[in-house]
Amino acid sequence: MPRKPVTLSMVGGKGPRQRIWESIRRLSAAADAGDFTEREIWGAAEGRDQLEMTAIVDYRRCLIAAGVLVQTSQPVKQSPGRYRLARDEGLEAPRLRRNGERVTQGLAQEQMWRTLRMLSGDTNARELAAHASTPAIPVAESAAGAYLRMLDLAGYLDITAECVRDPQRRSQQARYRLRADRNTGPRPPMVCRVGAVFDPNENAVVWQQQTVTEEDCIYGN
DNA sequence: CTCGTATGGTATAATGGGTA
DNA sequence: TACCCATTATACCATACGAG
Numbered sequence: 001m002p003r004k005p006v007t008l009s010m011v012g013g014k015g016p017r018q019r020i021w022e023s024i025r026r027l028s029a030a031a032d033a034g035d036f037t038e039r040e041i042w043g044a045a046e047g048r049d050q051l052e053m054t055a056i057v058d059y060r061r062c063l064i065a066a067g068v069l070v071q072t073s074q075p076v077k078q079s080p081g082r083y084r085l086a087r088d089e090g091l092e093a094p095r096l097r098r099n100g101e102r103v104t105q106g107l108a109q110e111q112m113w114r115t116l117r118m119l120s121g122d123t124n125a126r127e128l129a130a131h132a133s134t135p136a137i138p139v140a141e142s143a144a145g146a147y148l149r150m151l152d153l154a155g156y157l158d159i160t161a162e163c164v165r166d167p168q169r170r171s172q173q174a175r176y177r178l179r180a181d182r183n184t185g186p187r188p189p190m191v192c193r194v195g196a197v198f199d200p201n202e203n204a205v206v207w208q209q210q211t212v213t214e215e216d217c218i219y220g221n
Numbered sequence: 222c223t224c225g226t227a228t229g230g231t232a233t234a235a236t237g238g239g240t241a
Numbered sequence: 242t243a244c245c246c247a248t249t250a251t252a253c254c255a256t257a258c259g260a261g
Contacts, residue, residue, distance in 0.1 A: 016252075038226090054253055057226075062251095080225065095250085098229095103250065108237075143237060149242085192235075 014200070016055045019046045021093030024069070028085040035072040035084040058098075065100030107137045112147050113188035116178045122160040124148075124173035148176055151189065154197040154207035156182040 014022070023045035027036040038056050045051050060083065063069035068089060073082040095103035111132040116123070123131070125145035132139040151157050156179060163174035185201025192198055197207040 052253070053225095055251090058252070061227085097250075140238065142239080145242090146237090190235085 014046070015093075016051055017059050017095075018093040019048075019051060020056055020059050022046065024063075024085055025088060028088065035082040037080045037082055039080065059096075062096035062098055062100065063094070065098065066094065066096050066102075067100065068094055068096075108132070108139045108143055109147060109188045109190070111137060112139060112144060114186075116151075117183055117186075119178070122158075122175045122177040124161075124175045126173060145173070147191065148174075150191045150197055150207075151178075152176060154189065154199075155179075156189065156206075 020041060023041050026044050027040060038060060041056050042048055042053060068087050069083050070086045071081055072084045097103060112128055115132040125141050125148055129139045129141040129144035157176040158179050159174055160177050161175035163172060184199055187200040189197050189199045196205050199206045
């Protein structure tokens, strides 16, 4: 089966790569073993019955290409290849392509979410885009507006000023502030294509589109 | 043959930006 | 504001290969 929606592939609020990464760090931290096999990675992974070996092979490929993981012994005869963590990059699984390049997708939302959590006052789409932008990852105002709208729908925000549309003058963008009780954690709530907002901090779908879909009928949701 | 692995390909969800 | 589209990310597949 190809890639599943995040709401399905998440186990304990974590995607497969995140769980593989944590498993690798656990194995590296263990006193006895400096290196490990792919099978050991699988064995130490959280929710491993929902983790394919191919996912581990794939991610290991990326990590090797990026130099985060190094191979300590070639797979010869019956003994599988062994690997060692060369560079521990912290709690979050490094997001990588197969050639070892860093993934930039999704960083915009991450930066916006971080900015929202840091801001003490309220903000609007334009200001959020400006604050969240970095030289490497610019955040478009339209992206900021869309993200704010979805967060608002999902109940994360207080509206501090309604948007004003005055044909005579410049219209004013709505202003929002992150609700203190919805500051759920470091990982940005994800806006999913299927019409849902998933919070990886809470491991929960926090908002779902109200329209009844075909799937609702099939699966009886 | 089987088993484990390596490698390139593919399908599909998510993203970001445009535009009606 | 709501769609649409191209691009990107990534889970899974097909195939190949070497060693029992």
